[in-house]
Amino acid sequence: KAGVTQTPRYLIKTRGQQVTLSCSPISGHRSVSWYQQTPGQGLQFLFEYFSETQRNKGNFPGRFSGRQFSNSRSEMNVSTLELGDSALYLCASSSTGSVETQYFGPGTRLLVL
Amino acid sequence: AQSVAQPEDQVNVAEGNPLTVKCTYSVSGNPYLFWYVQYPNRGLQFLLKYITGDNLVKGSYGFEAEFNKSQTSFHLKKPSALVSDSALYFCAVRGLGGTSYGKLTFGQGTILTVHP
Numbered sequence: 001k002a003g004v005t006q007t008p009r010y011l012i013k014t015r016g017q018q019v020t021l022s023c024s025p026i027s028g029h030r031s032v033s034w035y036q037q038t039p040g041q042g043l044q045f046l047f048e049y050f051s052e053t054q055r056n057k058g059n060f061p062g063r064f065s066g067r068q069f070s071n072s073r074s075e076m077n078v079s080t081l082e083l084g085d086s087a088l089y090l091c092a093s094s095s096t097g098s099v100e101t102q103y104f105g106p107g108t109r110l111l112v113l
Numbered sequence: 114a115q116s117v118a119q120p121e122d123q124v125n126v127a128e129g130n131p132l133t134v135k136c137t138y139s140v141s142g143n144p145y146l147f148w149y150v151q152y153p154n155r156g157l158q159f160l161l162k163y164i165t166g167d168n169l170v171k172g173s174y175g176f177e178a179e180f181n182k183s184q185t186s187f188h189l190k191k192p193s194a195l196v197s198d199s200a201l202y203f204c205a206v207r208g209l210g211g212t213s214y215g216k217l218t219f220g221q222g223t224i225l226t227v228h229p
Binding site: 055103 | 155203215221
């Protein structure tokens with residue numbers, strides 16, 4: 001099976017812009033979770049989607065949003081970018097989002113200038 | 114709320130020696146515990162997990178972890194370290210209930226360096 005794929009791998013944006021990141025889960029996986037990784041804050045949970053519904057959300061401002069499509073692919077959007085949004089954004093997929101293993105993609109490195 | 118602590122920012126060992134990367138956790142109810150490894154400019158790779166059962170869990174690449182409920186610990190171990198094991202290691206916990214759907218809480222990570 002193919003692993004989790006994320007596009008694009010690298011992005012450079014300027015403050016105030018918006019960005020959309022994409023994640024394709026492992027075939028058959030219906031749960032997609034998103035995480036932000038920064039040197040200062042470490043790995044932080046953004047949100048989780050299952051069957052096109054957001055079931056869980058972390059402590060991030062409303063500028064961070066996401067969605068999931070019927071084929072389980074997911075996108076996350078960050079509006080009005082700030083310098084502090086520079087990070088590695090990781091998505092992970094699992095079968096149901098319960099206690100099974102989450103498998104991570106390679107991440108999207110976002111740099112906000 | 115659940116939390117994970119990795120008390121060592123960095124662990125240095127010589128190749129061939131045993132290694133231990135420490136992790137303690139706090140969670141309501143039974144914990145679901147995971148170890149992941151991250152190589153530079155890569156995502157996280159799953160190593161092993163504890164859900165229930167034997168306290169000693171065996172995982173990928175010769176790694177194992179020991180679950181200790183009384184000490185709320187889940188230390189990662191390997192009997193003989195390789196230079197290629199050098200990477201960033203994360204311990205993670207998942208709690209129970211709806212607020213934990215798809216959510217792993219990670220420790221801050223431990224940089225493991227194995228010297229030739």
